[in-house]
Amino acid sequence: MPTIVTLSILTISLNVVLSAKILGLFPPPVNSHRNLYVPLVQELVQRGHDVTVVSPYEEKTDSKNGSLRSIVLTGFVEWMRDGMKNMRTFEQTDTNVFQKLQTSIAFLEKMTEMTLEHKEVQKLIHSKETFDVVIITEVLNHALKALAPHFKAPLVSFSTVGACSLSNLLVGNPSPPSYVPDIFSDYSSQMTFLERLTNSFTHLYTQVCFNWYVYPKHSKLMKKYIPGEYDFDQVIHNISIVLLNSHPSINQPVPLVPNMIEIGGFHIKPPKQLPQDLQEYLDNAPNGVIYFSMGSNLKSAELPLEKRDAFLKTFAKLKQKVIWKWEEDVLPGKPDNVKLGKWLPQSSILAHPNIRLFITHGGLLSTTETVYHGVPVLAIPIFGDQKQNAQIAVNLGFGLSLSFEDVNEEALTRTIVELLNNPKYKEIAKARSKYFHDRVRKPMETAIYWIEYVIRHRGAAHLRVAGIDLPWYQYILLDIVAVLVLGILLTCCIVAFVCKKLCCRNSQRVKIKAQ
Structure with missing residues (x-):
């Protein structure tokens, strides 16, 4: 009997230790996004965590293990619906990669500001609450990442797609344009010469666009809506882990740094009885x-x-x-x-x-x-x-x-x-x-393990690669290329100068002999 009581006390204590306060920010008013984050949130609550969800929808749970608080971004669904009315979706097939990128940047910047200025979000920001981890959907909403240090919590990035330019630049993940197509392109890994040329230009254009337009815009949003002094560059690169909705069985294999974790298919549950x-x-x-x-x-x-x-x-x-x-x-x-x-x-x-x-x-x-x-x-x-x-x-x-x-x-x-x-x-x-x-563990188990890993260790700085700390031009070796080009040009100039001098000297000798 004492053994049973002891085990019960240990179990209760363990649950208290493992219970954490989690903030999830999932602003996109899109059903496909909701179909991904809801199973994750429900599983976290089932594991005994207290989860606060900021999203356009009222979320509920039947679990008695943890708790779920829903902060609804009112007006988002209507905003999206009105925008879709003016957009003929079946006529979007001929837009090019640059149009897609610019449209996405404008849309997501607006959505980020709408999230930060929302009265319920502002109430949360000024509530003096703290959390054990902040999970944010990765959709070019960089200003929201400042909420992690604001709430004194490590940051988990939740990507609804695989490794791409949306997250690669933030964690220093390599993405060679020779076989890794940009997410805004229509290419696969098997590209023609022209496609590789276009893809290389797209990669460069994306980096320039993000560094000189997107990041400054979101830095201003951060300063406008989130109190405190935060270094924006540190904010966006302070991601503990990135959860990727991908897997080699579905997506092409690509390089992944240690803090990028694939959980593709985590939302799928065993089939239920059909009507x-x-x-x-x-x-x-x-x-x-x-x-x-x-x-x-x-x-x-x-x-x-x-x-x-x-x-x-x-x-x-x-x-x-x-x-x-x-x-x-x-x-x-x-x-x-x-x-x-x-x-x-x-x-x-x-x-x-x-x-x-x-x-x-x-x-x-x-x-x-x-x-x-x-x-x-x-x-x-x-x-x-x-x-x-x-x-x-x-x-x-x-x-x-x-x-x-x-x-x-x-x-x-x-x-x-x-x-x-x-x-x-x-x-x-x-x-x-x-x-x-055929995996070591089920994808949902993998997702929960790594979220709780970040909570246990108060972040995962030891998984960061050194590339994060390099300026973008150093990361892609532009400074090395510049030195090499200058060196080649200088060498060519020296060789040309020497050849010219030798030619002039030979010419003078010929003239002297002729005289």
């Missing part, structure tokens, strides 16, 4: 089922009429059934083999053994889920990182890509038939799925 109508529809499909969804931000109902008709005519010719995420009550001309749904449990559908193909926009979450379940994919990318994800799927061999401009009945039919009838896509998708699941 009865979907379960019966999938079970009674002797030829299999195709699942079609354009994600949470794009709406199939907004497809141009000619594109929608191309899908309808193509699906009508197939012997497979189709489940289509359609946001309206009616789809004119819907074939009998198509089932509609305004909201669909995507991961649980993909887990069904009768799913033969996933037609998607190529978003990272959808790509991750199709690899998780080992389902071949047809990617029809529109904007953002979708084209890059689609190209990776093609290069790795578990899918094909079709540009939105090329979507017509003939191209759709040809591509879908190839994916359905050629077994290599299914075989490769299953192999990628095995790579995904």
